[in-house]
């Protein structure tokens with residue numbers, strides 16, 4: 310049985326004080342959680358958020374990472390630095406990293422291997438652009454990205470990680486993939502994993518949907534059999550909005 314995972318990607322938002330305030334508000338929410346919750350603040354707020362959530366069931370994640378442990382890589386953050394700051398997860402290959410910073414599947418693969426070697430769970434993002442979708446290339450794109458990002462991993466490693474299917478055209482646009490579309494593409498990604506890594510890895514790997522998830526659509530997306538949670542951008546920036554999504558997974 311796969312436990313749903315709901316991650317808030319705060320992107321380049323929140324000062325340390327604002328991050329602390331949001332983490333405090335979320336930590337204070339009562340109730341049993343069916344889903345695992347992950348907060349992914351910017352690097353500058355990781356340690357402060359870690360201190361707030363340390364005795365709660367909420368986990369900490371980063372939004373990116375370099376693959377080396379240390380060295381002359383100005384502006385980069387290493388896997389052991391993320392562990393040191395309290396991270397359990399790291400988002401890799403987000404479409405914004407691919408689009409604005411030239412990240413390739415090969416680079417995402419290198420990062421995924423480094424994350425796993427440091428006991429960080431990668432949240433590997435895949436997804437097609439609008440042009441690719443309209444050209445009927447969705448399956449080809451997500452299959453290539455999935456195979457590329459996971460190349461060389463063991464079935465056990467693949468089983469332990471998280472994939473986020475984020476159609477680029479749905480990110481921050483208010484346009485959500487329909488439940489049927491999201492379910493269909495995520496089932497296809499799972500079949501791709503099965504073909505490459507076997508049925509046990511495919512049955513275990515958690516695959517989230519991301520792209521304009523909000524309280525109003527979360528419950529029905531998460532009720533689909535292959536959708537194992539959500540990677541949330543905009544709606545993770547306000548405690549009430551994110552809590553509404555978490556409630557959708559109860």
Ligand SMILES: O=C[C@H](O)COP(=O)(O)O
Pocket residue numbers: 318403475479480481482483519520521522540541542543544
């Ligand atoms: O990582 C999160 C996604 O890019 C989704 O962002 P969004 O919920 O603002 O559409």
